[in-house]
Amino acid sequence: MRSLCRSEGPVIRAETTRAAAAQVSPLTRRALAPNPGPFTFTGTCSYIVGSGDVAIIDPGPDDPRHIEALLAAIGGERLRYVLVTHTHRDHSPAARLLKEATGATIAGCAPYAPCDSASVGGPNLDAVHDLAYAPDIVLKDGDALPVGDISLLALATPGHTANHLCFALAEEQALFTGDHVMAWATTVIAPPDGSMRDYLTSVERLRRRDDHIYWPAHGEPVRDPPRFLRALIHHRRAREAAILQRLEAGDETIAEIVAHIYEGVDKRLHPAAAMTALAHLEDLIARELVDCAGQPFLQARFRLRLV
Known part of the structure; x- marks a missing residue:
């Protein structure tokens, strides 16, 4: 099942390649899931944050190849948390598999809450969500998780989905944006779970921050967030x-x-x-x-x- 997390807009040049986790900043590694497509671009980017004690943000789909790559990338390290920005099936299903393999704690967004008005958004909207997602910790806006010597802060950014979170890494003035802001295309907003008003409010909230870089769950980073948000x-x-x-x-x-x-x-x-x-x-x-x-x-x- 394809996720509704992709845009109607033009595709921007892809630089992300599928290989072993790549060091993309002093505190962040990126691994690309093998799930490319018109709604996932080159695939889901899973981020390993920290060293020694680590967190994985957006672990991706239920794909043994990707799970194996993530486990290999953190060999010898302790996976403390698996963090999930939202429950689309290209983002969260691998969380439970990583928990089974490592004993890590699943933390992040709330589980998807189906809407009574299925006719509003059309049929099969529930099918794009990971209905088996069961977090150990549901993070609320402003909650922080210590991971070794660093800390990740949850920011509520509803719009793409009602339960969407971003995660801020103050040590690098970086924001892991999930599907909220991406460089390759604009984000689909699918009612009733998605809301354009909530989405634009969440974007305006990010404009008041001083992040230097965004790491989205698909495609390359946003390296000039203020300019990019104005264009968005x-x-x-x-x-x-x-x-x-x-x-x-x-x-x-x-x-x-x-x-x-x-x-x-x-x-x-x-x-x-x-x-x-x-x-x-x-x-x-x-x-x-x-x-x-x-x-x-x-x-x-x-x-x-x-x-």
Whole structure:
């Protein structure tokens, strides 16, 4: 099952290669899972943080090859924590396998909470989540975990999913961003679990921080976070403006909107683009700029609110 964690946008040049864990900073190693695809780019990046006593962030999918690579990379070290940013199946399933192999503590986001309104986001939304994820410690915003001589701080960043966390490493002014911010493409927001309003609020929160580098769960790092976040917000507002323009032109359905504003984008990504369009429309309805007959969902009809 493919995760809904990938974008509708253009792919940026991939430098990440699948090999043994690579040292990418004095305190951080990166191992790439063998799960490339249109929604995972070159694969899930798992990060080994620390030395001697270590944590692994976003352990990745249930794939014996990746588990073996991670265990080999930490040979002779003590795995204290397996940290999970969110419960999409390309991120969390390996956590329980690493716990079984090492006795490590699973910590991070809360388990996925299914929404009663399955029709809002379409069928099979639950299937992209790891329903077997069972953390030993659920971290809340501001919780810190000591790992040897370092500490990792949890930041609540809902939007991509309701349970999404990022993890800050103050010793390197680094932020492990999961699927919240990525350099290769924009993040899919899939209602009802995802929320565009929550997502943009979380992005604005990151703008108030002084991180020097972001390590995302897919693709290469973001090396100029302030500039990148400005561009990301501009992109989201441009998509919003394009949706409003299509409604003004007479489009009433998400299918019509996606066909126009995502023309030329890989059609395999159109379902994810439809979810993000729905998230934008939910936000526009809340701001009283758009109307919908009944509850907003993928097959609903939308129109500009008359002033």
